[in-house]
Amino acid sequence: MMGRREWIHGWLLLSPALILLFAFTHYPAVVTFWASFFSTPRGKRSAKFVGLENYQTLLTDDKFWQVLYNNLLYAGITIPVSVALALIMALFVNSKLHGRGFVRMTYFAPTVLPLIAVANIWLFFYTPGFGFIDQVRGLWGAGEANWLGNPDTVLGALMVVAVWKEAGFFMIFYLAALQTIPPSLREAAAIEGSSRWTFFRRVTFPLLMPTTLFVSVNAVINSFRLVDHIFVMTEGGPDNASSLLLYYIYEAGFKFWDTAHAATATIALLVLLSVLAIGQFFLVDRKVHYR
Amino acid sequence: MSGANKTGVTIDIRHLSKVWRDKAGKETAAVDGVSFTAEAGKFTVLLGPSGCGKSTTLRLIAGLEAASDGGILIDGKDMTRRPPTDRGIAMVFQSYALFPHLNVEENILFGLKVRKVPPVERAVRLRRVAELLGLQELLDRKPNQLSGGQQQRVALGRAIIAEKPICLMDEPLSNLDAKLRHEMRVELRALQQKLGLTMVYVTHDQAEAISMADRIVVMNGGRIEQVGTPTDIYDRPASAFTARFIGTPPMNLIELKRGLRGWTIPGTDAPLPLAIDPAQGDTALLGVRPEDIRRDPSGIEAVVEAVEYLGADNLVDCRLGEAVLTARLPRHAGMKPGDRLRLGWGDEAMHLFNSVNGERLPLTGQGSAPTPKHDAAKQMASS
Numbered sequence: 001m002m003g004r005r006e007w008i009h010g011w012l013l014l015s016p017a018l019i020l021l022f023a024f025t026h027y028p029a030v031v032t033f034w035a036s037f038f039s040t041p042r043g044k045r046s047a048k049f050v051g052l053e054n055y056q057t058l059l060t061d062d063k064f065w066q067v068l069y070n071n072l073l074y075a076g077i078t079i080p081v082s083v084a085l086a087l088i089m090a091l092f093v094n095s096k097l098h099g100r101g102f103v104r105m106t107y108f109a110p111t112v113l114p115l116i117a118v119a120n121i122w123l124f125f126y127t128p129g130f131g132f133i134d135q136v137r138g139l140w141g142a143g144e145a146n147w148l149g150n151p152d153t154v155l156g157a158l159m160v161v162a163v164w165k166e167a168g169f170f171m172i173f174y175l176a177a178l179q180t181i182p183p184s185l186r187e188a189a190a191i192e193g194s195s196r197w198t199f200f201r202r203v204t205f206p207l208l209m210p211t212t213l214f215v216s217v218n219a220v221i222n223s224f225r226l227v228d229h230i231f232v233m234t235e236g237g238p239d240n241a242s243s244l245l246l247y248y249i250y251e252a253g254f255k256f257w258d259t260a261h262a263a264t265a266t267i268a269l270l271v272l273l274s275v276l277a278i279g280q281f282f283l284v285d286r287k288v289h290y291r
Numbered sequence: 292m293s294g295a296n297k298t299g300v301t302i303d304i305r306h307l308s309k310v311w312r313d314k315a316g317k318e319t320a321a322v323d324g325v326s327f328t329a330e331a332g333k334f335t336v337l338l339g340p341s342g343c344g345k346s347t348t349l350r351l352i353a354g355l356e357a358a359s360d361g362g363i364l365i366d367g368k369d370m371t372r373r374p375p376t377d378r379g380i381a382m383v384f385q386s387y388a389l390f391p392h393l394n395v396e397e398n399i400l401f402g403l404k405v406r407k408v409p410p411v412e413r414a415v416r417l418r419r420v421a422e423l424l425g426l427q428e429l430l431d432r433k434p435n436q437l438s439g440g441q442q443q444r445v446a447l448g449r450a451i452i453a454e455k456p457i458c459l460m461d462e463p464l465s466n467l468d469a470k471l472r473h474e475m476r477v478e479l480r481a482l483q484q485k486l487g488l489t490m491v492y493v494t495h496d497q498a499e500a501i502s503m504a505d506r507i508v509v510m511n512g513g514r515i516e517q518v519g520t521p522t523d524i525y526d527r528p529a530s531a532f533t534a535r536f537i538g539t540p541p542m543n544l545i546e547l548k549r550g551l552r553g554w555t556i557p558g559t560d561a562p563l564p565l566a567i568d569p570a571q572g573d574t575a576l577l578g579v580r581p582e583d584i585r586r587d588p589s590g591i592e593a594v595v596e597a598v599e600y601l602g603a604d605n606l607v608d609c610r611l612g613e614a615v616l617t618a619r620l621p622r623h624a625g626m627k628p629g630d631r632l633r634l635g636w637g638d639e640a641m642h643l644f645n646s647v648n649g650e651r652l653p654l655t656g657q658g659s660a661p662t663p664k665h666d667a668a669k670q671m672a673s674s
Contacts, residue, residue, distance in 0.1 A: 184388035187355050192402030192453070193376035202401070206392045 029270070035263040047260070054264040064265065066240055067248040070155055074162070074244060075223035082163045083215055086170030087208070091200075093171070094178045104175070111169040119232035122161045123148075126233075148234055151241035158242050161229050166222060170215045177211040178204070209288040213280065220276050224269060245269050299456040299489030300366035300379065302329040302352060307361035309347050321347040323513035324361070329506075331456075334483050334490045336500040339510035340536070345493045346461055348510070352491060353382050353459050365457070381450035382459040385466070387442050389434040389449075396430040399448045420452045423482070440471045447479075451486065458483070460492045464499065476503055497537045501525065509533050527642075531649035534578045534642060540606060542578045543616035546646060549573040558612020559591055564638065571645060571652060578642035581606065584618035587635025595630040609634060 036054055038047040058064055093104045110118060125132040126147040134144055147157045181204065189199045227246045230236055236243030236251065243251075249269065253262030309322040322344040329335040337345040350356045352363055354375035362371045370378050389398050399420060403413045421427045424444045434442055443463060450458055463479075464472045480503045483490045494500055500507050501521040509516040509524060509532075517529035528534035534542040547554045553562030554575070567575055593609040604619045607626050611634070618634060620626065643652040 182386060182388065184384045184386050185390060187353075188382070188384060188388035188390075188449075189401070189405075190355070191353060191375045191380065191382050192405050192449075194401075194405040198405055202405075203390055203392075 032263045032266050035260060036267050038260060040258050040260040054260050057261065058264045058268065063240055064248065067243045067245055070242070071224060071244045074155060074159060075220060078159050078162045078166065078223055079216060079219040082166040083170055083212065083219055085163065085167040086215065087174050089167065089171045090174030090178055094175055107168045107171050109168065110165045115165065115228035116232055118161065118165055119229040123233055126157055149238060151238050154234055154238065154242040158229060158233065162223070162226060166219065170219070173211050173215050174208065177208050181207055210290055213284050213288055217277055217280055220280065221273065224273055299332045299487055301331045302457065302489060302491065303364035304328070304348070304352070305362045305364065307348065307351060307363065308359045309351055309356060310359040320513050322351065325510070325515055327508050327515060327518050329489055329491050331489055332487045333505040334480065334492065334503055336504035336507045337491065337493045337510060338497060338500040338507050339495065341495055343510040344513040345510050349459055349461055349491060349493045353380055354378055378457070379455050380457045380459055381453045381455040383446045383450050383461070383463045385462040387446040389442060389445055391434050394431050394433050395426060395437070395445050398434070398445055399452055401449065402453050416452050420448045424448050439467050440475065443467060443475060451482070457489045457491070460490065462494055479503065498539065501537070509536065528578070529651050531576055531578070531644040534644065538580060540581050540617050542580050542642070544644070545577045545614040545616060547575045547577050556591070556612045556614050558614070561591060565641070565643070565654070567643065567652060574646040575652060576644040576646050578644060579616065579636050579640055581617045581619040583636050583640035584616070584634055585636065586620070587633055590633040590635030593632055593634050595626050595628050595632065597628055598626050
């Protein structure tokens, strides 16, 4: 009898989280997967099973490949840059320097700002002619540049915003990890005659590996998830030069109401993300020392 | 190691000071004009209560802190402003400071790799050190898979593989349990003598200091109270502080008053056989070690207040007039609270200290009853 009551209590305690998780994560994922095998219902025509036809359409869509390429480029550059920058900033604000609290706050500030506000700030920076960047360039006599209007520069301009926003966030994790490293390790290494660089390479960096793994998994997910600034700054243009996967999915689903296509692209994104995350864990995890 | 390791070198500390300045600009001297010599190949212990500046002194010697004033001479060369590497030192930290992601072998070899010692020589030295410390079986373990004593050994291994003439140790045994601590004491001392190292060892444990040291530097409040061999310090403490700090249970210190008939313990009438320079004022501190007190039919009358049973001996708290002192008496004496007894001690067991600044006072006129001459002088002074 007692066992049965405990069993009910257990499920009751689990149910709030379970319901939310199923309603908003698992059920939509399964439905999306299911929907990717059906045509888009329009008017009187209800959805019908089309097998892999949606996937065929997706793979033959030039725009999809361009967006995928954009996104891989975006991830391939913003992740290493923002993680490296975060580490450098953390090492800097972890050292003894005047106004350390202020510098730490400054580095972290971009993370606290809503992305829409961040995007608006950068929109002003990038404004041709009287934007901040052009005004600075003007001091050296350089002409106007339309950073967001030029297909060659627009993706780079968005990457700068992403790095600016992400690095401060990752810095906090590195800073926390750095502060758990006892100062006596540095002293022991100093007595052995190791240079600061040797100490970093042989001790600090290996001890930060768990943080690096955590941060880089997050960075990968974020780089495929960040779309807010595209909405505000470029709407994917010009000529899809700044469109990323998630924005592509949003356009397909809610601008063109092609839900089947959107569902198919979502599955492609999910597969890509899981491969990356699992790969990271399996490849990196064995090299990580956990204390 | 024996072949490679020549005898250690001498460390000369001259008027060394370290001043910390807080945000308000207030200055605190952690080390205040300290001078002593750690002789070549000798075991020198810096001893004192926490906050006395002993660890800071060690860190100044290591070059981990910059001196505010004074100098550090190692082997006759001024090293005050040189980085730790140039000083020819190895150091063992209180927390051991082992690199948690490296195994025992990598930890021990860290310094040699940094200094680019060839792999063949590294292997030879590693084998020697591992054998010396009994670490052969543990070389591929990580620090978190080792016991406290084993971690201690690894830290020691990392220090001695460097074959530096000086080894600095900052409370290296304080994280070990009592039994292991005792074993390591013996081992450390043997190792130091075998390798001929100049050892500077920081501890707050006076038993550790007395059992290991060739010379003890007693520190208090950033200054040196006394420098000497363990026997010097135990038998002739230079100050009331040292007297209380060394020995368990500590030395009894009793306030004495100069009376009409001589120096007495307040509340008793029999004068003690002492003569003290009248310039020292009318009070002084008398120090007697508990083990020097014995039952003496012609001694001072006392009442037992408490008895602590220690096995071989009892620690008996006795009241003499207004003073309470602890005596270490044989267990078969069969004392219980309320008992009356007479206590005495030899003249050589008495230590006198200035009651204001705690300095040791010379004992004169000992071995005789209160001198009539002194009484006469006293009477003349009062008339």
